[in-house]
Amino acid sequence: MYYNEKTMLYYDGKFLEASKASTDLYGQSLHYGYAVFEGIKSYQTKNGTKIFKAEEHYDRLKKSAELMMIPFEYSTQEMIDITYQLLEMNNLGNAYIRPLVICSPNMGLLKGSKSFLVIQAWSWDNGYLSDHVKVMTSSFERPNPKAFRIEAKASGHYVNSILASQEAKDKGFNEALLLDGNGNVAESSGANVFYEKDSKLYTPAKGSILPGITRATVFEICDQLGIKYEEKFFKPEEMEGADAAFFCGTAAEIIALESLNTIPFQLKWEQSKSALIQKAYSHLVLQEDYSYLKLPQYV
Secondary structure, three states: OOOOOOOEEEEOOEEEEHHHOOOOOOEHHHHHOOOEEOOEEEEEEOOEEEEOOHHHHHHHHHHHHHHOOOOOOOOHHHHHHHHHHHHHHOOOOOEEEEEEEEEOEOOOOOOOOOEEEEEEEEEOOOOOOOOOEEEEEEEEEOOOOOOOOOOOOEHHHHHHHHHHHHHHHHOOOOEEEEEOOOOOEEEEOOOEEEEEEOOEEEEEOOOOOOOOHHHHHHHHHHHHHOOEEEEEOOOHHHHOOOOEEEEEEOOOEEEEEEEEOOEEOOOOHHHOHHHHHHHHHHHHOOOOOOOOOOOOOOO
16 A cells, blocks of 8 residues: 555665565564654645655754654754655655654653654545545544644644544544534644634634644635634534534645534535635645636635
């Protein structure tokens, strides 16, 4: 699914065949989830293969390592250059890119003494979810921000995501919406969330969320198109039955939600400002102009 006998990856300073790469079974990353990673996408544009928001993603990878006290010496530009080499070696245009920083063997509960950079890439033509997602409020909360470095994209944090996502699927939903410790909406298992009401967008304020790069891109699009938005704390009841809602993230891109806790969103998706943002994002990643897009006249 992710690689074959010809696939190449980058590991510890070398390009290797993915099928022959290995890791140490005594590593902290394997035993304790003590690693950081990124999810990045490249697109086949009219200007060739381009990595979307490459600098922002690799800057965040470095910041995540710093927050988790993992020693890491690669520069952002070095990682960008390596990634373009890897895409070319694997003949990839539309691809998902997974950089991962793992730690050396150590069974102690100590900060990492040495790290290794892994970069993998595979073909990716669509997001991990389709539009019209049915969402439920999860019984699992996002981790306490006083217990973790929530702003770090750390591997161990995603056990929480697996539990919440699987709970939703087991109950007949497509995805989960997680709350923070105060009962406010935080995010989905792997994406940020927005809802639309009375021609304005709302998204959870920082505190218990990973403020995503795609989330910031939505703000940029809103500024360009003249769409109002606000970051605030809110309960799931405030989001239920709103005009529209969507998840956003590198893998998800912009994904329309159909309902929350079986309560449908009110507008037809194509009549919402959220749909306009989805369309603008699809142009932006391909380096196409979207300034011509107009707000729906009936909103």
